[in-house]
Amino acid sequence: MSQSVSINKLNEHVDQQVTLQGWMARNRPSGKVQFLVLRDGTGLCQCVIEKGVLPDDLFDQVKRLGQESSMAVTGTVRAEERSVGGHELAVTDVRIIGPAVDYPITPKSHGTEFLMRHRHLHLRSQRQWAIGKIRHTVVDAIRRFFNDNGFTLIDTPIFTTIAGEEVGSLFEVDYFGDPIHLTQTGQLYLETAAMSYGKVYCFGPTFRAEKSKTRRHLTEFWMVEPEVAFIDLPGLLELAETFVSSIVSRVLADNRSELEQLEADIPALEKIQAPFYRLTYTECVDILTSDRTRTFLAQQMTEFQTQKAIIESRISELETQQQGSVKQWQKDKIAAELIDLRSEQSELDTKIENNPKHAELAANFQWGKDLGGSDETIISMMHDKPVFVTHYPRKAKAFYMKTDRSNEQVVENFDCLAPAGFGEIIGGSVREDDYDTLINRVKEEGLTPENYSWYLDLRKYGTVPHGGFGLGVERTVAWITGEKHIRQCIPFPRMMDKVYI
């Protein structure tokens, strides 16, 4: 028996006899030769099976195997320019492990619903695999960053007795007859630990029952939250920009081929380096209501319409070609392109429809409101690097955020908006550290102070300025990979009213 190796290590075994173990991604049998592409979790390798080398009955058995059949394939590695991955295997033996019949996900395109219902199998497909590899790097980079910078990991509870954000977005579960909630944030617990270790972070799933049906929302998502004692707002911003930059540069270093495969915007990612842009909320309001935004949106509208015209002329061009007497496979290709173009067209229609609404929302923006999704998108579209927006109105924000002592209308908080219209990936703040101010804020919000007694205690026994933020893992992965919907960025997504498997 020859040495068992993984496909990503084939370059170390050229001209040697090896055994690969994996699944059949596809097979193209012809009379006397089969080109079988094997997938082993580390990459793809074309295996060339020749009749005569393999016994006839085995050759025929392999020929009849369905997509995703598992097998061990033995042969000689050779360098081959024409092949995926640059290597191929001249096969001398095949051992069939688990045949597959009628694998549902075919090489043709599928709709979202179908893929989500087959999520357990969809994870094997190339695109999902690449996103998963990048998610892995993102998670590792997050842990690395904090572990290497003096932070201590604190595991905060998932069953929680207090709310950090909107009470309405808590999932309630039955805890031996009493109600308890799934955590929306580890922050409040994390603050207690920051008073013990100085610099801490938590990293885990978090749950929000928001009725949000958008490409940026999940009801269960992963969030990392650092919390630091003796830090101010500029210090937090510096931490956040160093942190985000370190994640992006790790992905660029470790997952370049996955980024290429996903057609991510690599030059744009290479620009993600500190310092990021800094704007106050008030400056954002000024921008939104200015001529700059008006002309920016008008330009966008023109651009959308130009794109739409291009797509429409391409569609009618293809439709004409389709009428003509071309070969069937060409018709097929045209049909596939038409489907893509039509979905692009309807996306543009939505953008064209929304543009005036967004323009109106922006132009009429009143100081005091929270920034809406469209407002954030506008600000983020105007920049090629992430933007920090700081100092939001106190009334629009959570009770625990520290009131700015030089302007009591605002709090010392920040959001970090990823560029090119992606939107918010981080929300954070300096925490209110004065006992009396905090208890008044708790009461103002209609919350019960008794429930927060332990949280208030932190302000009684050696209070210090401190703060932190939360970064959404799926949003970060979606932004980096250029994936439109964050449901593709977690293995098993849970959405507002839809849990597939």
Add this chain to the structure above:
RNA sequence: UCCUCGAUAGCUCAAUCGGUAGAGCGAGCGGCUGUUAACCGCUAGGUUGUAGGUUCGAGUCCUACUCGAGGAGCCA
């Protein structure tokens, strides 16, 4: 919760004015030694989401419901 669009073969989609439901892929069989979503020939595959209604006749029109997609509010 609200607005818009959709549901036709296992999958992705066609079906003109309301007039016999059709392709490709996938599956099965046969052919082909260099294929990259190969190609060529043949075969099987359908209660058009559900329930009503209009009509000589409904995939197509009307009503309700179910499910899905996109968007809005809110957020990481």
